[in-house]
Every structure is written in structure tokens, then in C-alpha cells.
Amino acid sequence: MPQTEAPAPAPRTEAAPRTRLRWWTEVPLILLVYGCYTAGRLLVRGDVSGAVDHGLSILRLEKVLRLNFEHPLNRLFTREPWLGVPADFWYASLHYVVTPIILVWLFRSRAALYRTARTWLMTSTFIGLIGFTLLPTCPPRLLSPDHGFVDTMAHYSSYGWWGGDASAPRGMGGMTNQYAAMPSLHVGWALWCGVMLWRHGGTRWTKAAGVAYPLLTTLVVMGTANHYFLDAVAGVAVMGVGLLLGPVVTRSVDRARAVLAARVPALAGRPGGDISPIVSGGCQTSAGERIPRQRETRLGSPAEPGASSQDAEDGAPAPAR
Structure with missing residues (x-):
């Protein structure tokens, strides 16, 4: 049977930043x-x-x-x-x-x-x-x-x-x-x-x-x-x-x-890129290298279909179906 493509997820708009009073x-x-x-x-x-x-x-x-x-x-x-x-x-x-x-x-x-x-x-x-x-x-x-x-x-x-x-x-x-x-x-x-x-x-x-x-x-x-x-x-x-x-x-x-x-993105709580690592911004890795159990979130895009929560936590790719 011909495979049908899953509909593309609707883009998620980023909520306006809210000022938190301290x-x-x-x-x-x-x-x-x-x-x-x-x-x-x-x-x-x-x-x-x-x-x-x-x-x-x-x-x-x-x-x-x-x-x-x-x-x-x-x-x-x-x-x-x-x-x-x-x-x-x-x-x-x-x-x-x-x-x-x-x-x-x-x-x-x-x-x-x-x-x-x-x-x-x-x-x-x-x-x-x-x-x-x-x-x-x-x-x-x-x-x-x-x-x-x-x-x-x-x-x-x-x-x-x-x-x-x-x-x-x-x-x-x-x-x-x-x-x-x-x-x-x-x-x-x-x-x-x-x-x-x-x-x-x-x-x-x-x-x-x-x-x-x-x-x-x-x-x-x-x-x-x-x-x-x-x-x-x-x-x-x-x-x-x-x-x-x-x-x-x-x-x-x-x-x-x-x-x-x-002008100063850090004041808005935005590091300046799409990928926002949970670890400190000062901790850098080489291209393709991952820290074990490091999580990454992409702002504005949903999680990859087929990836389990454990896969997301371990940073391992989801197995092919």
C-alpha cells in the first residue's frame, strides 16, 4: 500500500514574553x-x-x-x-x-x-x-x-x-x-x-x-x-x-x-538561537558530540514523531520503524 505522508504540524507561535516581578x-x-x-x-x-x-x-x-x-x-x-x-x-x-x-x-x-x-x-x-x-x-x-x-x-x-x-x-x-x-x-x-x-x-x-x-x-x-x-x-x-x-x-x-x-537578548531570557540547551550556555561540545542525558528543545517545533521519552532523555535517535 502506498504510504501517505503525515500532515505537517501547524507552526506554533511563540507566546509573548511576560514580565515577572521579583x-x-x-x-x-x-x-x-x-x-x-x-x-x-x-x-x-x-x-x-x-x-x-x-x-x-x-x-x-x-x-x-x-x-x-x-x-x-x-x-x-x-x-x-x-x-x-x-x-x-x-x-x-x-x-x-x-x-x-x-x-x-x-x-x-x-x-x-x-x-x-x-x-x-x-x-x-x-x-x-x-x-x-x-x-x-x-x-x-x-x-x-x-x-x-x-x-x-x-x-x-x-x-x-x-x-x-x-x-x-x-x-x-x-x-x-x-x-x-x-x-x-x-x-x-x-x-x-x-x-x-x-x-x-x-x-x-x-x-x-x-x-x-x-x-x-x-x-x-x-x-x-x-x-x-x-x-x-x-x-x-x-x-x-x-x-x-x-x-x-x-x-x-x-x-x-x-x-x-x-538589543541585549539575554535580558529577554532568549540566548539568541533556536536551540536552547538545558545545560549552561558556557558548556560547549564539538560538532556532533552530545553530553549524556543532555536534553534539547527546539522553540517553535514539536518533538520528532516516533521518539520515545527515554530516547529523548538519552539523546539517542529513535529506531527505524
Whole structure:
């Protein structure tokens, strides 16, 4: 009987490379962004007169719009230590604790969502740095006393680790910019945390925390006289712009990585040829010579028909049929 040729196998298309996130690359990236955040806050700390003018302008605008919520809250927090002291602890710590915890939680439990969430947060932070640079703003607590504000963190400094320089630990006030009030990234980061908890928490308690955390943070930053209400509004606006720009940033990074990987194939995990030996790329053999039990895979082509798994492992050709 005439032998019929087996149909040629359909070519297999190579899957697009996927970026795998590793903690040892994420931690330096986050530290780099936080370093830029700190450096940006320090960049314009010497512009005191301009910062005071901007703060007074915001205060006058709020009074015209009847949005001056800072005064009654600040008087309440100053008069009632059971409110003022916890508010100072809230302001001095949660901003630097809750956000990293949620980042780690997303990285470990919601890996598919982590990169989008992280990019949103970082993009918004860089936009906030632009605001600190272009619009240094004196917070209410640093205005002259005749404006009616009390610095609750200085007032209650004996209860905590901070001194009279915002939330900086005692003796480290010179390492912070106290005129980086606009926008309020305390509120912006709290909003990001709230969205993550609401959308991905999965329980009623986490959803409730997702609503309460940004709202309480907004009350805290005003009651402690660290921010104006419009600072909080600007923090929300910055997070909105960061959310819109996040996909653009992600695509730009992916394109840059693809261009770099094309020029340096090792960065894409491709040795550069069709045959990808399991052994180290530095181990070479003469033409026709094989290392015992060495396996070879050809990308894009199926295994030879008729070859058993043992034949493939031993590297011996399949016997003729």
C-alpha cells in the first residue's frame, strides 16, 4: 500500500514574553521613588516667603468659598487631647506604614493587579513632587498665631516621638521640608489605599476600612493644622491624574524594555538561537558530540514523531520503524 505522508504540524507561535516581578527588583524601585519623594520635598524648603504667600492665598480662597473647615477641627483637636493625640500619631505614622503594607499584600496575594496599582501610586507621587516644586505652601500650623491655628504636633509633642517639625522625629527636623503642603499626599496615598481595600479586600471589614481610612486621614491632616482643605482636594486630583496616566506609563516602560531586550537578548531570557540547551550556555561540545542525558528543545517545533521519552532523555535517535 502506498504510504501517505503525515500532515505537517501547524507552526506554533511563540507566546509573548511576560514580565515577572521579583521582590528584589521591586524593593529598590520603591526605595528609589521614595528617595525622589524626599528629595523633592527638600528641594524648595528655603522659599519661606513664597510658601507663606501661597498658604495665605489658599486660606483666603477657602474663606470666600466657605470651605474653611480647618479652624473648627483644629480648635477641637487642641481642646480635646483624646482626639488630638491619636490624630498626631495617625499623621506621623500611618502614612508610612499602611501604604507599604498594602503594597506587600498586593504583591503577594494579587500579583496580577500589583503592577497596575504600583504604577498608579508612583505616577501620582511624581506628579505631587511637581506640585511641591512649583507651589511651595506654608501649612496652617506655621502661619503666624493671629491666624488662629495651633500646631497640635508641637502642642502634644511630649506624647510622641516627634518634635516641633511636622512628623519628623526629634532632632531630624532639618531633614524635612515643612512647606510641601500642596498637594496633600497624605490624603492621596490614603485614597489609593482605600481604593485597594475596597476593590480587592473581599470582606465587609476591608471595604469599610477602605472608606474610613481616607476620610479620617482628611480630617486628621486638617485638624492637626498640617494641611488646608484645598490641599486635600489637590491630593485627590493628583491621584486621579495618576490613574489616567498609569496605563501610558506602563506602555512606555514596556516599549523601552522591548527595545532594550532586542538589543541585549539575554535580558529577554532568549540566548539568541533556536536551540536552547538545558545545560549552561558556557558548556560547549564539538560538532556532533552530545553530553549524556543532555536534553534539547527546539522553540517553535514539536518533538520528532516516533521518539520515545527515554530516547529523548538519552539523546539517542529513535529506531527505524
